[in-house]
Amino acid sequence: MKKLLLILLICLPLTGIAKDKNDNSNPKYLAGAVTLTDGKVTFTKEIKAPGLSRSAIFDQLLKWAQERFKPDGKLNSFVAYTNEEAGEIAVQAEEYLVFSSSALSLDRTRIYYQFFIYAEEGVCNIEMTRIRYWYDEARDGGEKYTAEEWITDDMALNKKQTKLAPICGKFRRETIDLKDQLFQQVADALGQKLLTAEVPAPQAQQPVPAVVPQQPVQTVPASTGELKEVSIEQLPSNMNELAAQGRITLTAENGETIDIKAENWSGFGKMFTKNVAYILFDQSRIAATALMEQSNTYTVSFYLNQSAQPAIVISCKKAMAQKMTAEELKSLNQTVDASKQYTMYIGEITKAEMR
Structure with missing residues (x-):
């Protein structure tokens, strides 16, 4: 009874106890953000990984879990249970x-x-539950709470449910942020598996059979007129050839532009049903890699026939960056220098424009 009274007093939004952060009214943390399953605070998410088998998903996420959860000083995180046949990791x-x-x-x-x-064919379900806290442990043993008594809507929000309560609210906010971080890490781990294992390689030009002497007809965009938004399907099918024939630039979100080579452009693909573009840099190109690391958005522009205006502009939002060896890239039909290390940047295509 005394503990419950203490919780109620601490969680009341009393003036002067704690100063609100700017995100105390962020809808991300408000009503409905914390869900209960069988009376327990539980966060769940389904992540689709089309083309990946149960065993491939299990192997990749076990590797991620063993790196993410391991003892660190006084903290004892560990993979407690695995069942490869059932695709389960705890x-x-x-x-x-x-x-x-x-x-x-x-x-x-x-x-x-x-x-x-829980790994299945082409899909993975993840769950975070049985959450507990040990707060202020250095002072008389601290206080211990469960998520059910501490971060639910009725405890961690004000009466109108428009703001986080000063004390309980910070537990709720940081727990939700941790959940989002973990779920994103799982999605990224599966994205890396899709890239390096079973996702089709970026589009490559098929060689013309020797018995057919004529060259295929190439689609060359006009270099005049205004840029107009088009679908990915409307772009020329011979983008790799066009890249080799003209000039390509990369423009970061801060406006800085650099020239890149045709070998840096690796074509289009699909990831989690979204259209993506691949750019490949060897890690010795410090300026290019630094520009990509610092940018969340960027554009790739193709200039043809010595034109001063780009014929094609691809706008992207960076989805992920994956360090890759020469051997891994060769398996994706990429021509690379075996003595170098590379980074593949994958960008979700937000707009495609052509003259």
Whole structure:
């Protein structure tokens, strides 16, 4: 009874207890953001991985889990159970959520939770549940709470459910952020598997059979007129050849533009049903890789026939970057220097334009 009363007093939005952060009214953290299953706070997500088998998903996510969850000092995270045949992985996790940190103070809590992975053919279901906290542990043993008594809507939101409560709210906010981070890491791990294993290679030009002497008719965009938005299907089918014949530039979101080579352009593909474009740089090109690492969005422009205007402009939102060896790239039909290390950048295509 005393503990419940303490919880209620702490979670009431009293003036002067804590200063609201700018995201205290962010809908991401408000009503419905924390869900219950069988009375337990549980976060779930389904991630589709078309073309990947259950065993491929299991292997990739077991590798990710073993790297992500391992003992670190006083924290003891580990993969507790695996069943390859059923595609199941269970993790026992322990880490810190940091609310604020400065030279004079550190406000954090220890969080415990279980993380489950269920691999199926072409799909993966993940679950974060059984969440507990150990707060202020250095002071008289601290306080221990369960997520069910601490971060649900009735505890961690104000009465109108328009803001996070000062104390419980920060636990709710950081827990949701951790959940989002974990779910994104799983999606990224599967994206890497799709890229390096079973996703079709970026479009490559098929060689013309020796018995057919004539050259295929090439579609060459006009270099005059205004840029007009087109679908990916409307772009020329011989983009790789056009890239080799003209000039290509890469423009970062800060406006900086550099020239890139035809060998850096690796064509189009699909990832999680979205149209993507591939760009490949060897890691010795420091300026190019630095530009890509610092940019969330970028455009690739193709200039033909010595024109001062681009004939094709591809706008992208960076989806992921994957370091790759020469051997891995050769398996994707890429011509590379075996002595170099590479990074493949995958961008979701947000707009395609052509004159």
